[in-house]
Amino acid sequence: METHVQLSTLTKAFCGCPYNYGAQPNTTICPVCMGLPGALPVLNSKVIESAVKLDLALNCKLSLNSKFDRKQYFYPDLPKGYQISQFDIPIATNGYVDLDLPVEFGGGHRRYSVSFFLNVISVSSAPRIPVDLNRAGVPLLEIVSEPDMRNGIEAAEYASEIQRVVRYLGISNGNMQEGSLRCDVIVSIRPIGQSEFGTEVAEFFDATIAKGADVKLATNWIIGGIAAYMKNEKVSINDIKLNPQELAELIASIKGGTISVKIGKEHGVENQRREEKLTLLSLLIKFPPLLSLEGWRRCLPSQALSVVQFLNTSNSIVDPAHIEKMVDKVLSENPKQLEQYRAGKTKIQGFFAGQVMKLSKGKANPGLLNKILQQKLNATS
Numbered sequence: 001m002e003t004h005v006q007l008s009t010l011t012k013a014f015c016g017c018p019y020n021y022g023a024q025p026n027t028t029i030c031p032v033c034m035g036l037p038g039a040l041p042v043l044n045s046k047v048i049e050s051a052v053k054l055d056l057a058l059n060c061k062l063s064l065n066s067k068f069d070r071k072q073y074f075y076p077d078l079p080k081g082y083q084i085s086q087f088d089i090p091i092a093t094n095g096y097v098d099l100d101l102p103v104e105f106g107g108g109h110r111r112y113s114v115s116f117f118l119n120v121i122s123v124s125s126a127p128r129i130p131v132d133l134n135r136a137g138v139p140l141l142e143i144v145s146e147p148d149m150r151n152g153i154e155a156a157e158y159a160s161e162i163q164r165v166v167r168y169l170g171i172s173n174g175n176m177q178e179g180s181l182r183c184d185v186i187v188s189i190r191p192i193g194q195s196e197f198g199t200e201v202a203e204f205f206d207a208t209i210a211k212g213a214d215v216k217l218a219t220n221w222i223i224g225g226i227a228a229y230m231k232n233e234k235v236s237i238n239d240i241k242l243n244p245q246e247l248a249e250l251i252a253s254i255k256g257g258t259i260s261v262k263i264g265k266e267h268g269v270e271n272q273r274r275e276e277k278l279t280l281l282s283l284l285i286k287f288p289p290l291l292s293l294e295g296w297r298r299c300l301p302s303q304a305l306s307v308v309q310f311l312n313t314s315n316s317i318v319d320p321a322h323i324e325k326m327v328d329k330v331l332s333e334n335p336k337q338l339e340q341y342r343a344g345k346t347k348i349q350g351f352f353a354g355q356v357m358k359l360s361k362g363k364a365n366p367g368l369l370n371k372i373l374q375q376k377l378n379a380t381s
């Protein structure tokens, strides 16, 4: 979560202009905050004082060497053409926020790791007025947390705690309705029962692109094929039998129009996992629409899904007795969780499914796994 705290200093970050919420447009501006050429910005020492106070309150390590960076933007109401912010050297790092969750939400003590950056507001603030530079140059502290929060309750409690701290320190009024405190929340989601977050698909995509794959085709393959397969089969990306390198090669062959039986064989020799005896050739035979070059080039999402499905079912465990054995093993190794499940905490089924999947090295057929697991969990004896 990124929390922007607008500092209540008497004057702006680099000039002597005051900032008062609700003042008449363009009444508290000067050549510095307007970004006029030749203006000389001078850093307001109160900004640093506020940063040091927050640094101490959030248990941070203060950067003794500090600098500002330029982030180029084109906005009609951004006269300088860039924002002033800190990029690679935050003013404070390695801090944390401690809080106790309300009892009605399960209670418990939590610690969230944070760092923070000094930024300066650079664009106008009132959308109804074409250009109002009153807010330009107002100092901001951007508090960035590590991805430590698991749900909305924690995020809300964390934001309230930050609000209490900045108000107590007197460095900001913390009024959300005035824009003095804003939160950007970056949310990662995952299907129930899956232990990895959705960002892993993004990482898989990035890795495939990094291997030189065409972006458009990679998107078709990953969104239309791999992600759809994961959703249907309730598996994580680690269970997919196609790594970024292989996908990139496949896509490169398609794009370059070089795919042929011969190349298919060569790729197969290099990349196949022996036990699967899987080659591009066998894929081509399995999926006649892909036999034509045009078919590969277009590679409809549904075709990508078929290929991914084929890749992943070719060696999966479909023997119920084999899966049952693994389920039994996981249940007997986790008596505490089993007790919790039978006491009504049925959400924990996902945990068991994940353990069995792990035990099978991702090979258990997910549908069968869940069916058997549910039967076992709900057995009375």
Ligand SMILES: [Zn+2]
Binding pocket: 012, 015, 016, 017, 028, 029, 030, 031, 032, 033, 034, 137
């Ligand atoms: Zn000014």
